[in-house]
Amino acid sequence: xxxxxxxxxxxxxxxxxxxxxxxxxxxxxxxxxxxxxxxxxxxxxxxxxxxxxxxxxxxxxxxxxxxxxxxxxxxxxxxxxxxxxxxxxxxxxxxxxxxxxxxxxxxxxxxxxxxxxxxxxxxxxxxxxxxxxxxxxxxxxxxxxxxxxxxxxxxxxxxxxxxxxxxxxxxxxxxxxxxxxxxxxxxxxxxxxxxxxxxxxxxxxxxxxxxxxxxxxxxxxxxxxxxxxxxxxxxxxxxxxxxxxxxxxxxxxxxxxxxxxxxxxxxxxxxxxxxxxxxxxxxxxxxxxxxxxxxxxxxxxxxxxxxxxxxxxxxxxxxxxxxxxxxxxxxxxxxxxxxxxxxxxxxxxxxxxxxxxxxxxxxxxxxxxxxxxxxxxxxxxxxxxxxxxxxxxxxxxxxxxxxxxxxxxx
Numbered sequence: 001x002x003x004x005x006x007x008x009x010x011x012x013x014x015x016x017x018x019x020x021x022x023x024x025x026x027x028x029x030x031x032x033x034x035x036x037x038x039x040x041x042x043x044x045x046x047x048x049x050x051x052x053x054x055x056x057x058x059x060x061x062x063x064x065x066x067x068x069x070x071x072x073x074x075x076x077x078x079x080x081x082x083x084x085x086x087x088x089x090x091x092x093x094x095x096x097x098x099x100x101x102x103x104x105x106x107x108x109x110x111x112x113x114x115x116x117x118x119x120x121x122x123x124x125x126x127x128x129x130x131x132x133x134x135x136x137x138x139x140x141x142x143x144x145x146x147x148x149x150x151x152x153x154x155x156x157x158x159x160x161x162x163x164x165x166x167x168x169x170x171x172x173x174x175x176x177x178x179x180x181x182x183x184x185x186x187x188x189x190x191x192x193x194x195x196x197x198x199x200x201x202x203x204x205x206x207x208x209x210x211x212x213x214x215x216x217x218x219x220x221x222x223x224x225x226x227x228x229x230x231x232x233x234x235x236x237x238x239x240x241x242x243x244x245x246x247x248x249x250x251x252x253x254x255x256x257x258x259x260x261x262x263x264x265x266x267x268x269x270x271x272x273x274x275x276x277x278x279x280x281x282x283x284x285x286x287x288x289x290x291x292x293x294x295x296x297x298x299x300x301x302x303x304x305x306x307x308x309x310x311x312x313x314x315x316x317x318x319x320x321x322x323x324x325x326x327x328x329x330x331x332x333x334x335x336x337x338x339x340x341x342x343x344x345x346x347x348x349x350x351x352x353x354x355x356x357x358x359x360x361x362x363x364x365x366x367x368x369x370x371x372x373x374x375x376x377x378x379x380x381x382x383x384x385x386x387x388x389x390x391x392x393x394x395x396x397x398x399x400x401x402x403x404x405x406x407x408x409x410x
Contacts, residue, residue, distance in 0.1 A: 029293060037383055060134060064235065078227060092248075104225060104229045105124040105218070123208050124210060126211045129146070140194045141192050155209040156207065156208040159203070177214075214226075284386050291327070299395075
């Protein structure tokens, strides 16, 4: 008799297989595995989404790396100018993973209306500034129209400042800048757009406008800037690129990346990796216990059948294979259900922002979710590997069953 063919046919067509699936204990086991997979996928999607969202918001407003004078503080107030050469800029842009370089001057000032005021940084950008990263956060109006020939009085302000000062599109404001050994300088500005990244602490710091205003106020020449703002293709290269730029920069230049500038925030989001690992470990342990329980139940329900197979000459390896395959078929139901539920929940949260957060605490207004296809495959592979390893040990109980005793087993 061909036991391979017989057992395979039995797995696919057996009534006992259908009865096993209807068993309450087996249903609970399958449900637990499905729920575990859902939690694993959601945990990774939320942790990865939170990290990506915060990193993206900070790098959009400040770039990944800043090149400035050693005499400047780590804050955004440009007191000492630099005049980077074209050779240095070209060498920096040629570094792999460097996407673009922006020339910036940033100065602290007081935004004043007829009834109120607010202190923030005026971030001066030139006509070639790439607005693509910020444009997706613009809620009303548009980004400032800055050209190379005339001064532009248009500014982009954050919603949190617009609400405080009761400003709307096309409203006019004054901004006052202090100057050493001179009277304060005042400029008239007009609101062209309102933006919000949801990162209130960072939003409240910056309004965007024409760099020429600050060149005139600081009495710098046209080649002088406050700092270079370097944007990368991927965040993971930030430390390596920072080191390379620093080694090739002039001796009076300092190179600061946002990891250093916002150390506490990035240390906080690193905790997500530890939390993900902890949750994964707990779910793997619980799932393993459930898988072992399912297989033990299957073996106990089929003790008599095992005895008959052994009496007919079936080897232990063949019988173990039957139980492993049978259990794995049950587990695939749990994996399928878990994947579908997790993807639906991710889809709903991503597009409808159902679960909200306090942006003053979490730096985002809703729970961000992000999972790449290869991450999805890795999580499923981890669950499948856990299932396979969990099946090996309890399946060995088959070898302990005595045909003589098991045939009498009721």
